[in-house]
Amino acid sequence: MALTVVGSIAFDAVETPTARRDRLLGGSAVHFALASSFLAETRVVGPVGDDFGDAEYAVLRARGVHTDDIEHVAGGTTFFWAGRYERDVNVRHTLQTDLNVFEDFRPKLSAASREADTVFLANIQPDLQREVREQCEAARFVALDSMNLWIDIARESLVRTIGLVDCVILNDGELKQLVDEPNLVRAARAVLRLGPSVVVAKQGEYGAAMFTEDGFFGLPAYPTPDVVDPTGAGDTFAGGFMGFVAAQEGEIGEEQLRAAMAYGTALASFNVEAFGTERMQTLTPAEISARVDELERITRFAACGFPARG
Amino acid sequence: MALTVVGSIAFDAVETPTARRDRLLGGSAVHFALASSFLAETRVVGPVGDDFGDAEYAVLRARGVHTDDIEHVAGGTTFFWAGRYERDVNVRHTLQTDLNVFEDFRPKLSAASREADTVFLANIQPDLQREVREQCEAARFVALDSMNLWIDIARESLVRTIGLVDCVILNDGELKQLVDEPNLVRAARAVLRLGPSVVVAKQGEYGAAMFTEDGFFGLPAYPTPDVVDPTGAGDTFAGGFMGFVAAQEGEIGEEQLRAAMAYGTALASFNVEAFGTERMQTLTPAEISARVDELERITRFAACGFPARG
Numbered sequence: 001m002a003l004t005v006v007g008s009i010a011f012d013a014v015e016t017p018t019a020r021r022d023r024l025l026g027g028s029a030v031h032f033a034l035a036s037s038f039l040a041e042t043r044v045v046g047p048v049g050d051d052f053g054d055a056e057y058a059v060l061r062a063r064g065v066h067t068d069d070i071e072h073v074a075g076g077t078t079f080f081w082a083g084r085y086e087r088d089v090n091v092r093h094t095l096q097t098d099l100n101v102f103e104d105f106r107p108k109l110s111a112a113s114r115e116a117d118t119v120f121l122a123n124i125q126p127d128l129q130r131e132v133r134e135q136c137e138a139a140r141f142v143a144l145d146s147m148n149l150w151i152d153i154a155r156e157s158l159v160r161t162i163g164l165v166d167c168v169i170l171n172d173g174e175l176k177q178l179v180d181e182p183n184l185v186r187a188a189r190a191v192l193r194l195g196p197s198v199v200v201a202k203q204g205e206y207g208a209a210m211f212t213e214d215g216f217f218g219l220p221a222y223p224t225p226d227v228v229d230p231t232g233a234g235d236t237f238a239g240g241f242m243g244f245v246a247a248q249e250g251e252i253g254e255e256q257l258r259a260a261m262a263y264g265t266a267l268a269s270f271n272v273e274a275f276g277t278e279r280m281q282t283l284t285p286a287e288i289s290a291r292v293d294e295l296e297r298i299t300r301f302a303a304c305g306f307p308a309r310g
Numbered sequence: 311m312a313l314t315v316v317g318s319i320a321f322d323a324v325e326t327p328t329a330r331r332d333r334l335l336g337g338s339a340v341h342f343a344l345a346s347s348f349l350a351e352t353r354v355v356g357p358v359g360d361d362f363g364d365a366e367y368a369v370l371r372a373r374g375v376h377t378d379d380i381e382h383v384a385g386g387t388t389f390f391w392a393g394r395y396e397r398d399v400n401v402r403h404t405l406q407t408d409l410n411v412f413e414d415f416r417p418k419l420s421a422a423s424r425e426a427d428t429v430f431l432a433n434i435q436p437d438l439q440r441e442v443r444e445q446c447e448a449a450r451f452v453a454l455d456s457m458n459l460w461i462d463i464a465r466e467s468l469v470r471t472i473g474l475v476d477c478v479i480l481n482d483g484e485l486k487q488l489v490d491e492p493n494l495v496r497a498a499r500a501v502l503r504l505g506p507s508v509v510v511a512k513q514g515e516y517g518a519a520m521f522t523e524d525g526f527f528g529l530p531a532y533p534t535p536d537v538v539d540p541t542g543a544g545d546t547f548a549g550g551f552m553g554f555v556a557a558q559e560g561e562i563g564e565e566q567l568r569a570a571m572a573y574g575t576a577l578a579s580f581n582v583e584a585f586g587t588e589r590m591q592t593l594t595p596a597e598i599s600a601r602v603d604e605l606e607r608i609t610r611f612a613a614c615g616f617p618a619r620g
Contacts, residue, residue: 089492
């Protein structure tokens with residue numbers, strides 16, 4: 001029932017055509033943990049610098065996230081990312097990336113983090129993901145994210161790590177790139193052959209698709225007219241997905257994984273409604289439930305029978 | 311219960327990385343009609359030249375499509391389009407477009423075509439679409455398609471025509487361009503304000519979304535690993551959608567429109583499995599029913615209840 005996430009903790013500067021924020025709490029592990037915290041007890045493993053203070057810890061702790069494994073690097077500076085979104089928020093430009101303390105990050109997991117039964121390896125160097133995976137012997141469900149950089153420069157290591165996890169959660173473009181296959185169905189099947197039993201393709205404004213050995217599940221994004229800041233939507237999705245999985249006491253089968261997709265989708269749709277983690281700080285379980293129910297309603301149909309015609 | 315489609319009839323030359331066909335039966339009205347013919351009695355209105363012969367008529371007639379309103383322009387040549395798809399079939403290059411007899415096309419509807427209760431105005435000049443719309447006084451459900459060209463050079467006319475139809479079926483990029491709004495939900499709502507009660511956004515490999523006055527419905531594409539030739543997928547989708555609508559004797563409400571989306575999606579997924587209209591010529595009603603049922607299965611989920619956590 002406990003969930004550990006290993007990944008980045010960051011400050012983000014975000015520009016949109018109508019607003020600008022210089023110092024937003026961000027990073028994959030933070031976005032993930034704030035989402036998963038609604039569903040499961042969550043521990044964050046990641047590095048911060050001297051500029052990461054009480055206010056930032058308080059955001060995580062207010063949601064019950066365990067911060068003991070956040071590694072404070074004395075004299076260091078927290079990972080910083082700056083980006084600009086166009087009027088079409090699907091178009092993003094990275095303006096600056098300062099890895100800072102993240103550059104030399106070697107995850108150190110406490111006993112409590114290692115004993116989690118559900119583990120998410122957010123987007124970090126695949127050798128490090130594998131080190132973490134091997135430390136978490138008790139885990140019954142481990143998922144990873146990655147990015148085009150690692151596919152470009154460390155594909156072999158990434159493939160080895162994928163062979164050790166239960167679930168891969170990537171953007172659909174990354175899945176296609178990983179196995180050099182432009183058809184998503186074929187790409188996902190090729191990734192399943194690397195070892196995992198579940199492959200999730202994140203599709204941004206179009207939603208997400210899930211491939212398992214004998215199944216497919218597709219879910220549109222929640223249709224929000226108010227996208228303020230998409231930063232962290234993918235990690236928030238993963239947090240909702242993995243949080244739901246971690247909350248399951250019994251079997252994690254197709255039915256549970258589909259519901260997990262809905263929780264991920266719902267949480268991601270909230271995250272984009274405000275800058276950084278702001279929306280997640282005010283979100284309530286009742287709002288999440290209502291949106292998951294709405295997702296069910298807006299995707300349901302009945303075939304109505306085939307009209308009688310040859 | 312009768313359906314009329316007005317649009318192009320064409321020969322297409324299609325290249326993919328592994329194959330090439332020089333003379334495929336195509337055109338929006340043809341792709342549409344072959345799909346709709348499985349669900350409703352369909353009449354095609356469109357021009358052909360001397361090169362359009364018995365073999366082509368036979369394809370339509372084999373599916374029971376009425377071809378009396380196909381206008382044979384003596385001495386003319388049928389609309390010709392040539393395109394090339396990359397290994398990623400989502401990337402298409404138009405190599406040649408010869409409008410030929412389509413350039414001076416003025417739709418002439420027989421009494422039977424005018425009396426259809428369901429009408430689809432495929433992608434033609436919006437003034438012509440409006441002329442057709444005004445002739446079809448008995449129609450209870452009229453939809454149109456269009457393209458970026460008309461938004462660029464005849465937007466005012468297109469908007470007037472949209473004001474006279476019940477349903478707009480466009481690619482999501484075209485919807486956004488039409489009202490200069492990058493958020494799809496806002497774009498669709500803006501198009502609804504132009505007059506129609508239904509707006510359908512075609513999203514290619516991602517599926518389709520439908521917006522009505524008080525509703526949203528999202529449906530992923532059927533996950534096919536075997537995309538041979540995507541030409542005509544959008545028109546085939548529209549044919550399945552409108553064919554289902556035409557087949558309804560009673561009310562066309564949200565429930566029927568959602569099922570129509572599923573039939574459009576299923577038919578489009580077959581169309582891309584072979585070149586041109588080849589797959590539609592061998593398709594059976596049982597295959598369509600089975601795929602619609604499968605679409606229902608691969609999109610269904612239950613929320614499973616919110617895990618007990620704050």
